[in-house]
């Protein structure tokens with residue numbers, strides 16, 4: 001039995017839709033309050049419902065307004081107003097969310113769009129940090145840093161579109177994470193606004209032992225506790241001239257994962273460490289993958305470190321078939337997704353009725369291939385529409401001392417009306433992967449966030465520690481106005 005999609009929730013507000021809009025116009029003026037019907041419809045979903053939305057089908061509550069505050073003070077005013085009148089608020093920035101975090105589950109929601117708060121506040125090349133408002137796209141920040149020979153080291157595939165607020169709110173991770181870490185390793189300090197309008201600024205210090213690390217109340221909150229208005233992240237020297245690219249073909253997934261584990265646990269940190277199953281490899285590397293597992297690695301950093309890392313890679317993958325490094329470098333050049341690829345995907349979905357989604361989980365080293373095998377087996381034997389799958393595979397793309405992630409990819413032909421795509425295909429596949437990750441002691445979500453579609457398992461994910469999450473919600477959002485149904489299941 002697979003879970004049902006989240007259900008619409010009636011508004012708890014004492015104000016009508018028109019009164020909410022009028023109140024927002026009073027606070028911000030008409031130019032910052034958008035009630036255009038098409039914009040509102042689009043704002044009711046994210047990429048979890050990309051197939052239904054491309055067909056113009058919007059079945060959930062349509063928000064009352066999209067507001068675009070120009071300052072932290074205006075964010076504070078909007079939240080205080082929403083809190084007083086119990087209006088649901090969904091924050092957004094780059095709108096690349098994939099897990100339903102942007103769905104407006106409650107009637108007459110306010111969508112709070114931070115993308116117009118887009119100043120790069122300061123670049124500090126001495127103390128190696130950059131401060132940016134929530135609406136700065138990561139690509140723009142990187143371009144500005146690279147002019148000074150610097151980089152954030154953060155490179156999610158959505159870098160051209162995703163913005164700093166959303167990147168921090170989802171605990172995002174980039175392709176070079178094994179060297180630079182996830183966003184949680186990069187955030188030095190930040191500013192956030194809480195539902196009652198309180199503005200909290202966590203100062204920038206190299207480290208401190210002044211109680212629990214309160215940055216982590218904000219990082220990964222997915223708009224369910226507060227709105228992030230500004231962030232400061234570390235920067236590093238950008239030295240691509242030292243990069244060395246590696247590719248290998250291996251017959252056996254377990255062998256590939258074991259060599260990766262050896263490399264990492266021996267203490268090496270290539271920026272990129274990826275192992276693709278043969279099925280997944282075929283969609284990226286059909287020109288050389290030969291139906292084998294493909295390993296992709298990049299050694300980077302200061303010259304001496306890059307050289308030592310490269311030597312360790314060559315030793316660890318000794319005996320595997322070597323791929324021409326130029327093929328790996330070329331592949332990286334075209335990996336990121338801008339608006340052009342999103343638009344092309346929309347056209348393709350309409351023309352071909354074939355769609356691809358992903359579910360990313362993590363697990364310790366001992367259980368990587370067990371998880372892969374279990375998911376492949378269950379999907380093939382239990383998923384009622386297995387015959388419609390055109391791709392099912394996985395890759396590991398972010399590795400740690402104790403384990404790695406598995407990023408499952410699945411494409412399918414849609415042989416049902418568009419409005420049933422989610423329940424017939426996406427939810428069952430997502431459920432199988434999440435259940436198997438939890439069964440093997442892993443995490444049900446590695447980097448996309450819980451959104452609204454993995455909430456059936458939030459309690460199981462956290463076990464007895466779910467209590468801590470509940471206390472955070474009660475403490476920071478007692479009226480339950482922040483992004484209802486995200487992280488926390490609707491009660």
Ligand SMILES: Cc1cc2nc3c(=O)[nH]c(=O)nc-3n(C[C@H](O)[C@H](O)[C@H](O)COP(=O)(O)OP(=O)(O)OC[C@H]3O[C@@H](n4cnc5c(N)ncnc54)[C@H](O)[C@@H]3O)c2cc1C
Nearest residue numbers: 093094095096097101156157163165166167172173223228
């Ligand atoms: C093609 C593609 C590739 C992707 N690749 C990666 C990848 O490599 N790594 C990765 O980690 N993710 C990836 N993602 C997922 C997505 O890009 C990330 O989750 C990203 O961090 C979202 O940032 P955003 O600015 O688009 O946020 P949005 O989509 O606007 O919002 C995401 C979530 O954060 C909340 N939120 C947004 N802004 C704020 C704020 N200011 N304060 C509080 N809450 C807020 C929203 O309510 C929502 O729940 C990819 C997505 C796509 C479409």
